[in-house]
Amino acid sequence: MAASTTPLMPNGSPTGSGEPIIAARDLTKVFRRAVKSPGMKGALRHLVRPQWADFTAVDGIDLTIHAGESVAYVGPNGAGKSTTVKLLTGILVPTSGEVRVCGIEPFTHRIANARNIGVVFGQRTQLWWDIPVQESLRLLGDIYELPANDYAATFSHLADVLDLGPLLGIPARQLSLGQRMRCDLAASLLHAPPILYLDEPTIGLDVAVKARFREFIRTMHRERGLTVMLTSHDLGDIEELCDRMVMIDRGKIVYDGALAEVTTRFGWERSLHLSFTEDAPDAEAIAGRVLANRTGIGLMQPDPTRLDVAFDSREATSGELIRDLATHLPLADIRIEEPSAESIIRRLYEGQLHFDDAANAEPAWIGAVR
Amino acid sequence: MNAATNGIEAATPPPVPTRLHARNKYLGLVDSALQQAIAYRVMALTSIVANMLWVVILFYLWRAAFAEQGTIEGFTWPQMQTYILLAYGINAMVGFSSASKMMQAIRQGTIVIDMIRPLNYLGTQLASTIGLAIVEGAISFALTLGVGALFLDLQPPASPGHALLFVFSVGLGFLTKFLFIFSVSLLVFWTTSSVGLNWAQTALVNVLAGVLIPIQFLPGWLATVAAWLPLRGIVSTPVGVYLGQQEGMRLWLVLGLQLAWVVALWCFADWAWKRAFRAVEIQGG
Numbered sequence: 001m002a003a004s005t006t007p008l009m010p011n012g013s014p015t016g017s018g019e020p021i022i023a024a025r026d027l028t029k030v031f032r033r034a035v036k037s038p039g040m041k042g043a044l045r046h047l048v049r050p051q052w053a054d055f056t057a058v059d060g061i062d063l064t065i066h067a068g069e070s071v072a073y074v075g076p077n078g079a080g081k082s083t084t085v086k087l088l089t090g091i092l093v094p095t096s097g098e099v100r101v102c103g104i105e106p107f108t109h110r111i112a113n114a115r116n117i118g119v120v121f122g123q124r125t126q127l128w129w130d131i132p133v134q135e136s137l138r139l140l141g142d143i144y145e146l147p148a149n150d151y152a153a154t155f156s157h158l159a160d161v162l163d164l165g166p167l168l169g170i171p172a173r174q175l176s177l178g179q180r181m182r183c184d185l186a187a188s189l190l191h192a193p194p195i196l197y198l199d200e201p202t203i204g205l206d207v208a209v210k211a212r213f214r215e216f217i218r219t220m221h222r223e224r225g226l227t228v229m230l231t232s233h234d235l236g237d238i239e240e241l242c243d244r245m246v247m248i249d250r251g252k253i254v255y256d257g258a259l260a261e262v263t264t265r266f267g268w269e270r271s272l273h274l275s276f277t278e279d280a281p282d283a284e285a286i287a288g289r290v291l292a293n294r295t296g297i298g299l300m301q302p303d304p305t306r307l308d309v310a311f312d313s314r315e316a317t318s319g320e321l322i323r324d325l326a327t328h329l330p331l332a333d334i335r336i337e338e339p340s341a342e343s344i345i346r347r348l349y350e351g352q353l354h355f356d357d358a359a360n361a362e363p364a365w366i367g368a369v370r
Numbered sequence: 371m372n373a374a375t376n377g378i379e380a381a382t383p384p385p386v387p388t389r390l391h392a393r394n395k396y397l398g399l400v401d402s403a404l405q406q407a408i409a410y411r412v413m414a415l416t417s418i419v420a421n422m423l424w425v426v427i428l429f430y431l432w433r434a435a436f437a438e439q440g441t442i443e444g445f446t447w448p449q450m451q452t453y454i455l456l457a458y459g460i461n462a463m464v465g466f467s468s469a470s471k472m473m474q475a476i477r478q479g480t481i482v483i484d485m486i487r488p489l490n491y492l493g494t495q496l497a498s499t500i501g502l503a504i505v506e507g508a509i510s511f512a513l514t515l516g517v518g519a520l521f522l523d524l525q526p527p528a529s530p531g532h533a534l535l536f537v538f539s540v541g542l543g544f545l546t547k548f549l550f551i552f553s554v555s556l557l558v559f560w561t562t563s564s565v566g567l568n569w570a571q572t573a574l575v576n577v578l579a580g581v582l583i584p585i586q587f588l589p590g591w592l593a594t595v596a597a598w599l600p601l602r603g604i605v606s607t608p609v610g611v612y613l614g615q616q617e618g619m620r621l622w623l624v625l626g627l628q629l630a631w632v633v634a635l636w637c638f639a640d641w642a643w644k645r646a647f648r649a650v651e652i653q654g655g
Contacts, residue, residue: 086482089485089486090485091482091485091486093648110485111488111489111490112488114486114487114488114489115488117486119486121482121483124480124482124483126483126486128402128406129406130405130406130409130410131402131405131406131409135402135405136402138398139398139399139401139402140487142393142394142395142397142398143395143398143399143487143488143489144395144487144488145395145488171409
């Protein structure tokens with residue numbers, strides 16, 4: 001990445017202090033969806049007497065993001081991520097609640113709000129398909145009414161850092177995905193917005209392009225104070241780009257905090273992976289009997305020579321369990337596993353883990369593992 | 371980021387800022403729509419030539435009708451030939467490709483891209499329709515004039531004044547068709563399908579604008595209705611002005627009606643757009 005002294009982010013501040021740049025309070029979006037019985041009969045009945053069901057995509061979200069933060073907004077498909085981003089961009093009107101982006105209500109001032117945000121969609125290009133990249137960028141300069149000097153400075157900086165030179169004369173439809181993503185990044189940052197939304201930006205990119213993409217965003221974030229909000233399923237994106245993770249599930253925020261804290265908060269979840277010197281097909285039953293008086297134990301036997309024991313480190317230590325089991329089972333090897341952020345996020349996606357449970361004594365994985 | 375490994379690409383000189391002076395953003399959109407239309411010029415040409423077939427069919431149909439009598443509903447045979455050709459030429463100026471694009475954008479949710487920009491959507495669509503019309507209109511105008519001069523008994527405008535009003539009326543007709551197509555396309559927010567809508571709007575324009583036959587030839591009650599509806603402004607009004615079918619007060623009444631409808635449709639389209647956008651969920655993701 002080439003360094004440049006061009007001030008790209010006039011409004012951005014690298015410190016996370018002061019007024020929040022994005023603020024949502026009790027933000028809710030309810031969609032009305034048609035309820036149709038299957039088949040022709042259902043379709044006809046819907047014509048005569050339509051029935052509707054409410055679907056709450058975003059359910060009372062409170063979210064505060066300060067200038068210069070980088071936030072991963074994660075959650076399973078259909079959790080309400082895209083709807084939230086659409087509410088923040090002013091494309092959707094909230095059913096209730098309040099939302100401010102740079103102090104502006106996005107849906108009443110969509111056009112003013114548009115000047116403060118840049119958006120990158122991993123799955124859609126914002127370049128004009130049939131005209132050369134250079135023309136697309138020039139048109140964006142017109143659309144954002146950039147003064148010629150600002151345009152020239154930002155353009156040459158982005159073209160330099162993203163190495164757009166060889167791509168400028170090519171229409172978007174002829175670009176590879178990686179090339180297209182570079183051009184899309186330039187398109188979204190040309191008007192030097194203080195906020196950048198990234199929607200699944202690295203989907204389909206190869207490892208090298210992905211790494212360069214992350215490096216570019218990191219530089220813009222650290223050096224220019226760009227506020228980044230990222231929705232992604234790629235843990236690498238989240239870990240490398242974001243200090244803070246907001247997790248949404250079924251329209252509600254279930255976790256909001258440091259990414260690293262996810263693991264410490266769930267540090268009590270441990271697994272023992274035992275392997276045996278000989279087949280022990282009834283190991284699960286034996287272990288169940290031996291550990292019957294302990295709470296918070298989950299057992300799973302993937303094959304006759306192995307047994308997985310999930311336990312709660314607040315209830316028992318690995319040593320106690322190994323001591324108990326070693327006298328009844330032909331232990332060969334023992335591996336102790338602490339949960340990674342990835343496994344916690346995956347379990348949340350699969351609905352096995354609920355962050356509310358962190359406060360409860362009963363570990364959440366019990367039902368799922370046994 | 372990724373350095374070019376391709377020799378041809380690497381030979382390209384380093385980028386220079388190309389935007390030396392600012393354009394109005396909507397003019398910029400017209401320009402890029404024009405470039406896109408040129409990229410698809412063969413497709414545009416094909417559809418215009420294919421539509422020309424209608425002119426041939428109508429020509430032979432009307433020739434048979436005029437073999438019996440000298441004038442029908444006030445049309446002489448040369449006037450009718452002029453009508454057929456102009457009706458076709460004017461109608462081809464705003465093809466349905468801008469409608470198809472807009473419907474597709476709504477259906478597939480790519481409309482989101484337009485909405486994250488500081489652009490008025492009605493203005494954006496108008497700009498791209500104008501860009502397309504400059505290319506498609508130029509092709510169809512050249513073709514119309516060529517065919518008219520070579521094969522048909524094309525009449526000149528009724529007078530220089532009529533010619534001037536004709537140009538004005540074609541402009542209003544352009545806006546009428548654009549606004550009609552825009553409003554119909556919005557229905558995709560609810561139907562989520564565009565096939566039926568495209569058929570319906572083609573049929574409505576063909577009949578009520580006077581593309582297939584002049585609206586005077588419609589059955590009595592329908593002719594009266596069509597005479598007051600906005601769609602007549604697309605073809606019937608400008609061609610009528612060209613041929614000098616209306617004089618004095620009637621001429622101004624017809625043009626006034628055309629203008630009033632454009633204003634009304636503009637307000638409606640703007641309102642309907644806001645309404646549709648607020649009421650309905652954006653498709654996909």
